[in-house]
Amino acid sequence: MADGVWELFGSLMSPGGANDPYPLYAKLRAHGPLVEAQPGMLIATSYATVDEVLRDPALGVEPAPGALERSILATNPPDHTRMRRPIAAAFTPRRIGGLRSAIQAQATSLLDGLPGNSADLMAEFAYQLPVGVICELLGVPHKDRTWFRPIAQDVAAALEFNMTPETVENYASASELLLSYFASLVELKTSTPEDDLISDLAKSEALTPAELLRNLALLLIAGFETTTNLIGNGVMALLRHPDQLARLKAQPELTPAFIEEFLRYDPPVQVTSRVALQPTVVNGQQIEAGTYVVALIGSANRDEARFPGADRFDPDRPDNTPISFGAGAHFCLGAALARMEGQVAFPLLLERLDGLRLESEPVRRDRLVLRGYETLPVTWNDSSSGTAPRR
Ligand code: HEM
Structure with a gap:
């Protein structure tokens, strides 16, 4: 076993590690592209x-x-293949593309609704926009957003590695609430179908009723916990690099390249994992069935061999294909939607919040897997008086 890998992994799981995992990833990469943390547990650190x-x-x-x-x-397949097909089919380009104007309208109305010239950007915008969009896509009534926010957060906490007895308990009760919520919604959409994803999936016979509810819960959670953090982490990357913020504001057509770099530089999903269902070979190394493999997405995106100058925020890097939406069979179904939300949100934010800057230090959430901010207090120039606010 490589010395120190287990300790480094332990540090990553600690609140301090989750706060700034990148130096720990670098140390892990120095041990090799595929390192043993303990017998039966490997960590993939490089992009490849x-x-x-x-x-x-x-x-x-x-x-x-x-x-x-x-x-x-x-x-896993074959069930994964059977279930993913109708879900992917419900994400039609027509339906996703059709959401652009709704995203634009929601983002505009959120910015219109900001009182004064300071706000917690997470609560007032970064959370609100993706949750509104996923509600629109699924056909979930908007009025329920406030109700399910804490519930969805408790379910999302189950994706973390360092669960406590308390988070396990919260997860169990939140799971039940969310499933029974979707059960009544499916009943409603079955009797009165609408043009939304729940109505489509309710008609599909490929999913059992229990599978349908669980996949709806997944879509709801995957649909905003992640995109919320794309917006928050992206805004922070701009605030820490004011020259790049000014550039993007002046040239909104650069937004797609900036989005890829936000995704690479500080990805909303940092880690995932797999287990060997049968013996296999990774990085030329034989792996026994049952071996647990941690895949460090956040580390892969900072791999110098793939991204020269990887620790630098650089939207101009050529061939920028971060692994932030995963790869292979479980590649993110919402990638196109998340990118579109970003492409609408960033230019609008910079246009509307002139002179955007931090009001006080933001607070990170104590999470490694879904990386984002709890609060992001920002301020901007007061357009009504035409002067910059006093600090
Ligand atoms: C920036 C935003 C997003 C990021 C970074 C992200 C990231 C990811 C990643 C890394 C995976 C693969 C996990 C693994 O292989 O273990 C994944 C899967 C998935 N994502 Fe996303 N996601 C985002 C937005 C969304 C949105 C908006 C939706 C839904 C509308 C969504 C729905 C899904 C679903 C359903 C899966 C599971 C696919 C499968 O297992 O076959 N994601 N996402």
Whole structure:
């Protein structure tokens, strides 16, 4: 076993580590592209090995408990293939493309609604926009957003590695609430179908009723916990690099390249994992069935061999294909939607919030897997008086 790998992994799981994982990733990469943390547990640290791990059909996902049990994220082929097909089909380009104007309208109305010239950007915008969009896509009534926010957060906490007895308990009760919520919504949409994803999926016979509810819970959670953090982490990357903020504001056509760099530089999903369903070979190394493999997405995106100057925020880097939406069979179904939300949100934010800057230091959430901010207090120039606010 390589000395210190287990300790480094332990540090990553600690609140301090989750706060700034990148130096720890660098130390882990120095141990090699695929390192043993303890017998039966490997960590993929480089871009090439993370990609290889996620694409290897011999490496499957582990079953999840509660609301995400038997969701596509927690199922292997052939069930995964059977369930993913109708869900992917419901994400038609027509439906996704059709959301652009709704995203624009929601983002505009959120910015219109900001009182004064300071706000917690997470609560007032970065959370609100993706949750509104996923509600629109699924056909979830907007009025329920406030109700399910804490519930969805408790379910999302199950994706973390360092669960406590308290988070396990919260997860169990939140799972039940979310599933029974979707059960009544499916009943409603079955009797009165609308043009939304729940109505479409309710008609599909490929999913059992229990599978349908669990995949709806997954879509709800995957649909905003992540995109919320793309917005928050992206805004912070701009605030820490004011020259790049000014550039993007002046040239909004650069937004797609900036989005890829936000995704690479500080990805909303940092880690995932697999288990060897049968013996396989990764990075030329024989792996026994049952071996647990951690795939460090956040580390892969900072791999110097793939991204020269990887620790630098650089939207101009050529061939920028971060692994932030995963790879292989479980590649993110919402990638196009998340990118579109970013492409609408960033130019609008910079245009509307002139002179955007931090009001006070932001607070990170104590999470490694879903990396983002709890609060992001910002201020901007007061357009009504035409002067910059006093600090
Ligand atoms: C920036 C935003 C997002 C990021 C960074 C992200 C990231 C990811 C990653 C890394 C995976 C693969 C996990 C693994 O292989 O273990 C994944 C899967 C998934 N994502 Fe996303 N996601 C984002 C937005 C969304 C949105 C908006 C939706 C839904 C509308 C969504 C739905 C899904 C689903 C359903 C899966 C599971 C696919 C499967 O298991 O076959 N994601 N996402």
